[in-house]
Amino acid sequence: MKKIYYPFLLLLLTGILFYCKSNKTLSGQAADTTPTANDKLTNAQVDLNASPFVSASDAIKMMQVEDGFEVKLVASEPLISTPVAITFDNNNRIWAVEMIGYMPDTVGTGEDIPNGKIVILEDKNKDGVADERKVFLDSLVLPRAICLIEDGILVAEPPRLWYYKIKNDKPVQKILVDEKYTEGGNVEHQPNGLLRAMDNWIYNAKSSKRYRKRGDKWEIERTHFRGQWGISQDNYGRLFYNTNSENLLGDYFAPGLGANNKNQRGVAGFNRKIVADNKVYPLRPTPGVNRGYMAGVLDESLRLTNFTAACGPLVYRGDLFGSAYAGNIFVAEPSANLIKRNIVSEAGYVINGQQAYQNREFISSLDERFRPVSLYNSPEGALYVVDMYRGIIQHETYLTTYLKKEIGKRQLTQPLSAGRIYKVVPKNKKTAAVTVPQNPEQLVKLLGHANGWVRDNAQQTLIDGKFTQAIPALRQIVKDKKNQLQAIHALWTLEGLGALQTDEVLALLNNPAWPLRMQALSALPSVLNKSNYAQVTSVLTQMLETDTLAAPYIAFITNNIQPLDKTAANNLLRQVVKKYPNNPYVADAVISNLQDQEETLGKELASLASGPDLAINKQMGRIVTSIRNTRANRNPDMLRKEFPKGAAMFNATCQTCHGPDGNGVNALGPPLNGSEYVTGRKDRLISVVLFGLTGPVTVKGHVYKAPEINGDMPGIGYNKDLPNEDIAELLSFIRKSWQNNADKVSAEDVTKVRTQLKGRQKAFTEAELNRM
Template sequence: MKKYGSHFLFLAISITLFYCKTNKKVVTQQTTATTEIVKPDTVAPVPGTSPFIRPENTIARMQVENGFEVKLVVAEPLVSAPVAMQFDDKARMWVVEMTGYMPDTIGTGEDIPNGNIVILDDRNKDGVYDERIVVVDSLVLPRAICLIENGILVAEPTNLWFYEIKNDKAVKKTLVDDKYTEGGNVEHQPNGLLRAMDNWIYNAKSDKRYRKRGNKWEIEHTHFRGQWGITQDNYGRLYYNNNSQNLLGDYFPAGLGAFNKNQKGVAGYNEKSVANNKVYPIHPTPGVNRGYMKNILDDSLRLNDFTAAAGPVIYRSALFGPSYEFNAFVPEPSANLIKRNILDERGYVVKGEQAYKGKEFLASTDERFRPVSLYNAPDGAMYVLDMYRGIIQHKTYLTPYLKDQIGKRNLTQPLSSGRIYKIVPKNTESRPVTIPDKADELVKLLGHANGWVRDRAQQKLIDGKYNQTLPALREAVKQKNNPLLAIHALWTLEGLNSLKSEEVVAWLSSPEWTYRMQALSVAPYMMNPSSYRQFASAFETMVNENDTLSAPYIAFICKSMETFDSTASHNLLTKLAVKYPSNRYVSDAVISSLQDKEELFQNEITASLADPNILFNKQLQKAIAGIKNAQGNRNPETLKKEFPKGEALFTSICQTCHGPDGGGVRSLAPPLNQSEWVTGNKDKLISIVLFGLTGPVKVNGHVYQTPEVSGDMPGIGYDKDMPNEDIAQLLSFIRKSWRNNADKVTTEEVARTRQKLTGREKAFTEAELNGI
C-alpha cells in the first residue's frame, strides 16, 4: 500500500461471519453467493452519501470492455476484507482476510488478532463459491499467502510463517523469517509471496526472496521492488508498481545484479513498463487523500492520475483472445477502476502503452468498489478481489480533508463486506482446469495455454518430487514446437535438482532469444567447480560474436563465476565494459559484479576507456563516490541509542521511501542525506514533516518531480496522537544521520510550530517554505 496519495490500504473492520460448530469451521451457502446476503444495519442513504450496494446489484454499476462480462463468484458473509489469494489444485480459493485493518479513522483495535486464512469452494461447480472453511484464524493483519509442498506460507507482520496443512487444517507452525517486515507501518510492509518460474518466492515492498530446500528455508537479498502486489509474465520476468506508477518491472532475472552495496540502482530493474499514469474514472472521486491539491482532480472532480495503484496481473491465458496476449491489468481502488495496458518486448526491453484513451477496461460508479488484487485463474478468467470499503487510507496519512469527505458521505459503515468477481468474454464457458496427480499428465500441462496451469503443474512436480518424469522432461526441453513447454520443463528440472549443464549450454547457442534468455537466467544456479569452464567458454563465444542481448546477463553472471575462476570473470567484465561503454544496461551489470573493486577496475580500464564522460565511467564514478560517502557516515547504533523514538519512527514511516541510507528511493522520494531541507532551517523541516510537501522540490541543485519521485510527501502532523517529543526525536535523528551534522530539534520547537500551524490541511509547496 502506499505512503503517498490515498492508497487502498485495507480498512478491514470487524467481520460478521457464521461459524459452524465443527473443527473445520465450515460455512455453506445454497446455490448462489448473492441471494442469501443479509442486508447490513445501516441508515438510509442521504444526499451526497456513497450508499452501500448489495452484492447482487454491484455489477449493474460497472462498465466493462465490450465483449466481456463480470460475474460475482463470492460475497459476504462467505468472505470479508479479501486482500490476497491463491488457487489450489481443485480450483478452490485460499483467501487472506485482513479483518483488523483500520476499524475506524483512528485505527482503534488494529492489533486485535482477528484476521483469517479461509478456503472458498464451489461444491456444485456452478461457478459460484458456496463453502467457507477457516484454516487459520486469530491473525494480526495478515497480508499474503503462498501454497507450497504440504502447507502454506502466511505473512503476518513482522513474521513469515509456514503452516503444515492436513485435511484443510493447520497442524504445525514454523517460523520462516521473524523479520519478514522490518520497519514500515501497515501501509509499507512486504506482501505478495509470488512463487515465480525460477522456483523462488518473491515479494513486493521487499528485497528478499525465499526458497524451501528439504526442511530448510533459504533467504536471499535481491533488488527492492514495488509496493502492493507482484506478478510475472510467461518468461518469469517480474512486474509490480507503486501508488502513483501504473506498472514497473524487471527486464532481467530478479536474482541478478543486487550484489554491489556501493551501487545505487541498476538499469533494467524497477523500470517503467508503462509510463502513462492517467486514469479515467466514470464518476466524481473526491474521496482521495489529496483531493484538495491542484491537478489531483479535474474540473469534474475525477482523479487525473494513479494515486493508489494496486496488485497488478499479467494476463496469461488464451480465453480473452489473441489481442489480450501480454496485457497487464492494474487496479486503481481510489478511482474504482481497472486499467488495461498492452506490453511489447524488444530484446530484453519491455515497454507498454495504455490500451485506451478516455476510458478503462472496467470502471464502476460505486465508490465502495475497491479492487485491490488481480489474478490469473484455473479457468482462464481474471479474478478481482474487492475489499468493498468506503475508507481506504491508513490513519498515519489520513488528512483532515479526507476525514471530512468520509464524514460527509457516510463512508465508514458497513464494515463486514467483501466480494470476488471474475471477468470473462461473453458467451463463453470458462471451466477450471484441475491439477491431476498422474506424472505424465502433469508434464503435458507444462505446455498448457493457461499460464496458471503451467505454473501449478511445475510446482506440483517439484513439490511431489516426481523424479520419474525426468526422461519426459528432458524430451520436453529438446522439442521446439511449444517453447513454453520447454521453458517450464527446464525450470522443473532445475527445481528437481536434475538439470544438466550441457542442457543449459545447448540453449546458450540457440538462434532463438527465447531459449538463450532462459539459459542465461538459469546459468548462475548451474555454476559449480565441474561446470563453470563450459559456461565461461560459451560466454566468451557469445561476447566475441556480438550477442548484444546476452551481454548484460553475462556481466551479471560473472559474479557467480568469480567464485570458481576470478580471472575468467574479470576478463569477461573487462571485455564487456570496453565493448559496450555506452550501453547503460551492460555498464550497470558490469559494475554490479565489482563490489569493493571499483577503483581498481577503474585504474585498469583507463587505458581503454580514457574519456571520463563515457557512460560506463560516469556510472563507475557514482559507485566510487558512494563508497566515500558511506565512509563518512555516522554510527547508526549510537544515534539509535540517543534517539530511540526517532529511529523507530524513521524505520516505520520514512525509511521505505527515503531509503535506510537516506539516499532516496527511485520513483518515491529524494535524498535526506546532505539535503539542505534536512540540515537547514528547522521551522521548514518541522513544517514539512507535520503537513507534507508537494513537489517539485530542489535538493542540492537537482529538481525532483514526478515521475522521478512521487509528487507528494504526506505529513504526520494530521495524527493528533503523534507526540511532539517523538517528532522532535525523528528530526534530530535524520539531522544527525549519515553525513548530516546539524543541531537537534527540541520538543518545544515542534510544539511551537505545530501550534502556529493549527488548522492547516494542505501540504506545503517549495515556494511557501521559502517564505518561512
Template structure:
C-alpha cells in the same frame, strides 16, 4: 520525510457525485492544469443525494462498465468472504483467501491490533461457477497480508513474521517461523507482501528485497532487488512486474535473482524499469475522496482523478480465454478511482515496454465508490479474478488528513466493515471451466505445455513439491521438442527444481537462435555452475562476446558473479571484455558494476588505458558509485544515533526509510534524498512544517529539481495524527538532522509544539514557495 500517494492500503475514501462550483466537464482523455480546490462545503453531507451508499453484492455489477465483448460475474461475496486482500488457487480450483478483517475499523484505527484476520478456503461445491462453501483454515491473525501454497503447507505473512503452516486434510498443524523480520520496518501501509512463487522456483515479494526458497526442511533467504509496493506477478518467461502507488507498471527486463549484489550501487539498469510510463486514469465519476483531493492537479475540473495515486496488485494476463489481442496484456487496479487499467506490452530484445490500451476509458470501471479492486489474478479457468475489499475507509490513520476524516464522519463511511467481493471477468458467451490439477505424473508433464499460464505454473510446482523424479526422462524429452516453447521452458525449470537439470542441457540453449530459449539458458546458467562445469559456461560466454551477441551481453555480465565463485580471473576477464566492448550500453555497464562491490575504483583504474574518456557511460556510472562510497565513509555511526534518539529512529524506520532509503539517499520514483539536503539541515521551522503537514512538489534539493515522475509529487505529513507525540517528532527530526553526513543540531519538543500550535487547523501540504516565505 516521506511521500505517500497511497497504494492499496493507503488509498483514500472515494466520495460520490460531487460538483465543483465551475462544474466543468473535460473532454475524455484530456487533463487540466487549473484544477479548482475542493472545499468541504462542496462535498455532499450524509443524507443528501450525493451519499455513497452500500450496495448489495447482487447489484454491484450493474454499476460497472467493462470492455465490449466481456462480462463481469460475481463468484463470492459477504458473508462468505470479508475484506479479501490476497489469494491463491489450489489444485481443485478452490480459493485460499487472506481476510484482513482488522484493517482500520474507524478513522483512528481502534482495535486494529485485534487478532481477527483469517485464511479461508472458498469452494464451489455444486460446480455452478459461484463459490458456496467457506472453511476457516487459520484464524486469529493480526492483519495478515499474503500467502503461498508450497509442498505440504502454506506460507502466511503476518507482520512482522513469515510463518509456514503444515496443512493436512485442510487442517493447519505445525507452525514454523521462516523469517521473524519479514516486515521489519514500515507501518501497515508499507510492508512486504505478494509471496509470488515464480518460474525460477523462488518466492518473491513486493515492497521487499528478499526472496525465499524451501530446500528440504530448510528455508533459504536471499537478498534481491527491492521491488514495488502492493502486488507482484510474472509473465510467461518469468520476468517480474509490480508498481508503486503512482506508477502504472514497473518491471524487470532481466532475471529476478541476479544483479543485486553491490551494496554501493543504488540502481541497476533493467530492474525497476517503467514498463508503462503513462499514469493517466479515466474514472467514470467524480473521485474527490483521495486524501489530498483538494490539491491542484490531483483532480481535473470534473473532480475526477488525473493519474494513478493508488496502483495496486497487477497481473499479466496469461490465460487462454480472452483471445490473442489480450496476450501479454497487463491489468492494474486503481481502487481510489474504482477502475482497472489495461496495458498492451511489447518486447524488443530484452527491453519490455507498453502503452495504455485506451484513451478516455478503462477496461473496467465502476460508479460504485466502495468498489476497491486491490489484487488481480490469473485462474484455473482462464478468467481474470478481482479481489474487491469493498469498504469506505482504506486510508490508514497515520496519514489521514482532517479533510478526509471530516468527510468520513459526516457521510458515515466507517461502516460496514464485513463486506468483500470476488469477481471474474470473462468473454461473453464463454464457457469457462477450471482445469483441475491431477496427481498423475505423465498428466502433469503434459500440463507444462497448457495454453493457460496458471495451469503451467501449478503443474511445475506440483511436480517439484511432490518430488516426481520419475518424470525426469519425459521432462528431458519436453526440453528438446520445439513445437511448444512454453512446454520446453517449464520443463527446464521443473528439472532445475528437481535438481536434475544438466549443464550441457543449459549450454545447448545458449547456442539456440531463438532468443526466448537463449534467454532462459542464460538465466539458468547461474544455477548450474559448479567446479566441474564453470569452464564450459565461461568458454561459451567468450564465444558469444566474440560473436557480438549484444542481447546476451548484460546476461553474461550478470553471470560473472557466479563464475567468480570458482575463478575470479576468468570472471574479471569477461567483465573487462564486456566493459570495453559496450562502454555506452547502460544495461551492460550496470551489470558489470554489480560485480564490483568495493572494487569499483580499482576496476576503473584498470580500464583507464582503453576507456579513459570520462564521458563514456560506464565511467559516469562508476564515478557515481565511487562518489557514493566516499560519501558514505563520512556517515555517522547509526548505532549511536539509535541510542540517542530511540523514538526518532523507530519513526524513521516505520515511516520514512521506505521512500527516502535507509541511507537517506532517496529512492527512484518515490522521494528525494535527506542526506545533505538543505531542507533537513537548514531552517528548523521549515523542516518541522514539512513533517507535520507534508510537501507537494516540485522541490529543489542541492540544486536539482525533483518532480514527477522522478519522485512522487506529494509527501503527506504526520501532524494530522493528533495522537503523535511532539516529543517523538522532535526525536525523528533530530535523528535525520544528525544521520549520514548531516550535521544539524537537535530539534526540541518545544520547537515542534510551537510550530504545531501556529499551524493548528491547517489541512494543506506546503509548497516550496510557501516554505521559502517562512
C-alpha cells in the same frame, strides 16, 4: 433498508439515464465511439454526500466493463470479509487472506486485535459461485499474503513469515521462516505478494528478499527491492510491480540476477518504468482521495487525474481473452474504483508499454466502495478481482483532515464485514477450470497448456511431488523445443528437481530464438560448478562476439564464476567492458559484480574504455562517489541509542521513500542526506513533516519532480495523538544522521509550529516554504 436502498436507487437511475444518453449499458457494452471525459456523469447526477452500501449483484450493475466482457460474482459477504489476497489450489479452491483489522475507523482503533483469517472457499455445486467456507487459520494480526508450497502454506503476518504444514485442511505444524519478513513500515508499506515465480524462488513486493524451500530448510537471499503492493510475472519469469502513484514498473532481466552489490543503489534494467502514463479515468467523481484538496489531484469535475493508489498489477496469461489481450498488464486503482489495461511490447530485452485506451478504463464503477486491490490469473483463464469493498482504504498514518471529512460526509467507516471476489470473462464463452492432477505424465503435458496459471502449477506440482520419474520426458521437451513455453517450463522444472544438466543449458544458448537463450542464461547459475565453469566461460566468451542481447546476462553471470575462479571471472568482465563500454545495462551488470572492489578493479575495468562520457565510466564514477560519501556518514548505532523513538519512526514512516541511507529512492522520494530542508531552519522542516510537501522540490541544486519522485510527501501532523516529543526526536534523528550535523529539534519547537499552523488542511509547496 430504506436508508441504504433509496440513495442507491437514485444513483442507479441517474446512471441508467446517463448511459441511455451516451449509448452504453450498465452491463458493460461500450458504445461504438470511444468515451470522452464529457461522456461521464456530471457532479449533479451523482450524490456526493452519499455512498450507499449495495449488494454484490447491484455492485456489478454499477460497473462499466470493456465491450465483450462481463463481471461475475465468485464470493461475497458473509462468505468472505475484507479480502486482500488469494491463491488457488490444484482443486480450484480459493484460499483467501482476510485483513479484517484494517482501519476500523479513521484512527485505526483496534488494528492490533488478532481477528485476521486465512479461509478456504469452495464451489460445491459447481455453479461458479463459492458456497462453502472453511477457516484454516484465525487470530492473525493484519495478515497480508499467502503461498501454497509442497505440503503447506506460507503466511505473512508482520513482522514474521510462517510456514504451516497442512493436513486435512488444517494447520498441523507452525515453522518460522523469517522473523524479520517486515522490518519497520506501516501496513501500507510492508512486504507482500509471495509470488512463486518461474525460477522456483518466491518474490515479494516492497521487499529485497526472496525465499526458497529446499528439503526442510528455507533459503533467504537478497534480491532487488521492488514495488509496493502486488507483484506478477510474464511468460518468461520477468517481474512486474508498481508504486501507489505509478502505473507500471518492471524488470528487463531475470529476477535472480544483478542484486549482488550492496553498494549499488540501482541496476539498469530493474525497476524500469514500463508505462509512463499515469492518467486515470474514473467513471464518477472521486473527491474521497487523500490529497483531493491539492491543485491537479482532481480535475474540474472532481475526478482523480493520476494514480494515487495503484496496486495489484497482473500480467494476463490466461487463454480466454484472445490474442489481443495476451501479455496485457492490468492495474487496480481502488481510490478511483477502476481497473486499467496496459499493452506492452518488447524490443530485445527492453520492455515498454502504453495504456490500452484514452478517456476510459477496462473496468470502472459508479460505486465508491468498489475497492479492487489484487488481481489474479486463474485455473479457467479468467481474470480474478479481489475487492475489499470497504469505505476506508487510506491508513491512518497518512490520513489527511480533508479525507477524514470526506469519510464522515458519506459515512464510509461502516460496514466493515463486506468483501467480494469477482471474475472477468468474455461474454457468451464457456469456461472450464483445469484441475491440476497428481499424475507426472499428465503434468508434463500441462507444461505446454495455453493458460499460464496451468503451466505454472503443473511445474510447481512436479517439483513439490518430487516426481523424478518425469525427468526423461522433461529432458526430451527441452531438447525438442517444439513448444517454446513448454520447453521453458520443462527447463525450470528440471532445475527445481535438481536435475538440470549443463549440456541442456549450453545447447539452448545456441538456439536462434532469444526467449530460449534468455532462459538458458537465467538458469545457468544453477548448474555452474568447479568442473564445468571453464567450459561455460568459453561458451560465454564466444557469445559476447555476436550476441548483443546476451551481453548484460553474461556480465551478471560472471558473479557466479567468481567464487570458482576469480581470474577467469575478471578476464570475462574485461572482455565485456571492451566490447560494450557504452551500454548502460552492461555497465551496471559489470558493477553488480564488484562489491567493495569498485575503487580498485572497477577503476581498472573503466580504464579499458577511453572517454569519460562512456556508460561504464559514468556509472563507475557515480558508485565510487556514493561509496566515499557513505564512509563519511555518522555512526548509525550511536544515533539509534540517542534517539530510539526517532529511529523507530524513521524506520516506520520515512525510509520507504527516502531510503535507509537517506539518499532517496528513485520514483519515491528525494534525499534527506545533505538536504537543505533537513539541515536548514527548524520551523521549515517541522512544517513539512507535519503537513507534507507537494513537488517539485529542489535539493542540493537538483529539481526533483514526478516521475523522478512521487511528487507528494504526506504529513504526519494530521494525527493529533502523535506526541510533539516523538516528532521532535524523529527530526533530531534525521538532522544528525548520515552527513547531516544540524542541531536538535525540541518538543517546544514542534509545539510552536503546530500552534501557528493550527487548522491547516493542505501540504506546503516549495514556494510557500521559501516565503516563510
